Amino acid sequence: MRGFTIWGVFIGSLMALAFGLEGYAADLFRKLLLTATLCVGFNFLFGIAGQIAFSHIAFYGIGAYGVVILGFQLDFPLPLAILGAVLTCGVIALVVAIPSTRLEGFFLALATLAFAQLFSVVLLQGGEITGGPQGLSGYPTPDLFGIKLEGRAYTVVISIVFLSTLAILLLIDRSWFGRACRAVRDNSATAAAMGVNVFRIKVAAFTLTSTLAGVAGVTYAFVDNYLSPIVFGLEPMFLLLFMIIIGGTGRHVGAIIGAILLFLAPEVLEEWVGRHYLLFFGILVVGTILFQPNGLIGMWETLWKRWNRRAIPR
């Protein structure tokens, strides 16, 4: 019952924000939702499945560029273009995952980093197809059942994408698959001895989360109706990693908190320190790893426990 209440309040406030916000705040809210979508996906891959992959943002980009190229350069009907872009993401993710998940620890990070950088090179050198450094723009806003997908209507769509991503990941996390992922993360040899097919679990976790990033990318394509290669570079990937670490690695709520905090922080910090706000992010990440490895959510839980112990004397 308590679970239903929390979900009700959560979804209710999302919808209230989606309908209530206007102008710049609404734009910020849309991008925050997409960042949070990426964060929960990446948190599953990095925090729960234990794969540190720097390719998450690249799949976000493949989804975004994919739908625009399929829909407006090859003139597919929109539903087909969306399906095609998501499928492309899934197939590429599978092709990347099969060889690279054999790599252990940080070597996986480097292989996926190389893949992400190759994707950036393709975006920059793609000529008219990807628009080069200028990116793609000037494609029309889509419509669904006669409603133009922009403004409030589109915020609702993004909220639904975010909620479904979260729901899928939560359901999977609670199934045998989530437990297998955690087992592989903690000790792959033990997991294998328990009968978990380590290779398959790794490939499936990578492909699933990367495809979800692709879905978020498809959604992003119509937020600004403008795609720039910078959005899909290495810097946003670092930020995503930092959001997870600061929020609390392996925790869904932590990922959302981290996304909200680091996404909104520049809005406040930029007035004080200009673009040096990244300095604070660096300090915050190093500080989190050193002093609070479970992130903000871990800190909150420690405090909560201490408070409860004091409140109920035995």
Added chain:
Amino acid sequence: MTDFLELTVSIGEAGCIYGLVALSYLLVLRPTGIINFASGEWAALGAFVAVTLISQEKLPWIIGLPLAALAVGAVGWMTERLTVRPLVDRGAPVLSPILALLGMLIFYREMYSWMWGVDNLFVPMPFGFGRVEIGPFAGTSQSFFIMAVTVTVFVLTWFFFEKTIWGKAFEAVALNRMAAALMGINLKLVAGLAFAGGAVIAAFAGILQAPITTVHFLMGLPLAIKGFTALVIGGVGRVEGALLGGLTLALAEKLTIRYAPIPSGFALGIPFLLLILFLMIRPGGILRAKGAD
């Protein structure tokens, strides 16, 4: 033919820079098992300190170069002390210091842009813009200076590992931490020295490169990626592998830019392709580590 000989010089120059960064990784990676992505930022710091000492304070290169390298070495030692050692002491998984150093990468970079600004800065060449010809090879004086310094650094490092008791201690820690500690090797001292030494060598790469390219706060990460690629190509086990990897990477890059019939922008992808290929097909690199078969 002259075209190719000149290309050889520029391959040597770029390969030496990559090799130095790779060596910086190697020095930290061997005894600690930590892949230090901040080494590119150390190279950038070397270049920035060189701007201050050589361009602004007008110190001669012979004083400025070692001073800048030592300053960066001190920063490397501090980094180990403040961000890596507490994690190792606590027994945190090896990924934790790697991620902490990734955070330090952003921290360093923003510090540079704050302290030195975001404009391109310049360092004068130590021997001017003159063209030098050695036998059939011709290039700028800086190219030959880079190669000479790099070879010296590599010979000294090789000598350190092969001939000194300290080098043996590093190797012992790399092979078996527990046994090394039981033999009376101070693991903390070795880790501190590895970071300081890695920082000094990375600084050399940054300082030497500074007069050819410009000095900019974003210069670190590309160097870090190329240096790491060079390391993977050459093999993570041996000092000479780092240089070999650097030269191989530079060779592949320059030959593609010059001769391959693709737009030169795509040549930017060469290091990444090589990195993926080597990680997949030959993760041990060209040269195998000693004692591994």
